[in-house]
Amino acid sequence: MCFVDLEKAFNRVPRGILWEVLWEYGVHGPLLRAVRSLYNRSRSLVRIASCKSDPFPVHVGLRQGCPLSPVLFIVFMDRISRRSQGLEGVRFGGHRISSLIFVDDVVLLASSSLDLQHALGHFAAECEAAGMRVSTSKSEAMVLDRKKVVCTLQVGGEVLPQVEEFKYLGVLFTSEGRMDREIDRWIGAAAAVMRSMYRSVVVKKELSRKAKLSIYQSIYVPTLTYGHELWVMTERVRSRIQAAEMSFLRRVAGRSLRDRVRSSVTREELGVELLLLHIERGQLRWLGHLFRMPPGRLPGGVLGMPHREEAPGKTQDTLERLCLSAGLGTPRGPSGRAGGRVWGEGGLGIPT
Incomplete structure (x- = not known):
């Protein structure tokens, strides 16, 4: 995979090309004129000390702080993504996925270094054609393999660095494909939160237990469990989570391990x-969302979820298999059967 960084993403969008993209996507007439009016007579000037230059017109970039800017950028990047798609990609379930794009955070996927180089070349070329540019100093390559594999990628003759881990959308991905470092990172972040509040909150006698537990639930727990829906709950992880949990609660109760x-x-x-x-x-709630997704939704298809119209037995068997593989045990509803409640009703028995 290749994590692609775009140079000055929002500030480099050529407005002339953006208007063409909006027209292609069906934005015509008064609506297009209304969007363009936000950028009419756009001017800038340069100030050095107390001196100012004459105003000059600006024809690139999106308005900072405008709620419409992210939408315009998403549409702009969508055309680049569609035009750069080739035969490369990785198969998940019945889907072939060649890229993941969240605003200006781009990941290109391929099953070989040669295919990934082709995908990167196509994407970089489309970016150049649209007035954007790939930052070779900030873009990085990573191979998902337990063995060390060299993946040499180039953009414009410059070789991209290959890394063993990369943080994408707040989640740490490693070349081994394991979640241990990601979970350890959030345990460390939670420990830092507790240290910062230790004297002012955790052990402060003037503060009531109710207030301390409110802070525990609103700050400490969300920090510790960020992204927990996708965690693989091994015995080591469960032990570390319990240790981090009790580290805070024991101090609130005025106790220690001794x-x-x-x-x-x-x-x-x-x-x-x-x-x-x-x-x-939380993990079972996410499984419920996946099961209820209509056919064609990417998350459900990628993870091989059965659709609601399929036989109930198959749905229950799949649920049990997924829960067991995630280390959750077998969820049971009021009837005692696996998946005893109906997914469509939004309920599920939680293992205790």
């Missing part, structure tokens, strides 16, 4: 549910 009080007793005294249960509930 007091040798069971974690369940501390949680019951504070009225806090097991954090692993919160994580499992």
Whole structure:
């Protein structure tokens, strides 16, 4: 995969080409004129100390802070993506995916370094044709393989650096395809949060337990469990999550490990549910979203989810298989059967 960075993305969009793209996408007449009116008579000037230059017209870039700018940029990038798509890509389920684009965060996917180079070349060429430019100093390549594989990618004669890990949309991806470093990163972030609030909140006697637990639920837990819907819950991960959870709760209760009080007793005294249960509930909720997605939705298709119109037995079997593979155990509804409630009703038995 190749993580592509665009130079000054929002500030480089040529407005003339943007109007052409909007026309191609069906934005005509008064609506197009209304959008263009936001950029009429756009001027800038240069100030050095107390001196100012004469105003000059600006024909590139999108308005900073305008709520319409992200939408315009998404449409602009969509045409680049569609025009650069070739036969490259990676198959997930019944889908072939060649790129992932979230505003200006771009990932190109291919099953070989040669295909990835072709995809990168096509994408860079379309960017140049649209007035954009790939930043070779910030773009990076990464190979998902347990063995070390060299992947040499070039843009304009410059070789892109190959990395072992990359943070994309807040999630750390590694070349081994494991989530351990990502989970460790959020455990470390939660520990940093606790250290920053240790004297002012966690052990402050003047602050009530209710206030401390409110901060625990609103700041500490969301930091610790960011992206938990996709975590693989191994025994090591479960142990580390419990340790991070109790590190905060013990101090709120005024205890330490030397007091040798069971974690369940501390949680019951504070009225806090097991954090692993919160994580499992979030993972099952995400599975429910996937099952309810209509045919054609990419997330469900990529993960091989059965559709709601398929046989209930197949849906239950698939749910059980996914839950077991994720380390969640077998979810049971009121009837005691796996998947006892109906997905379409938005319910699911949570394992306890």
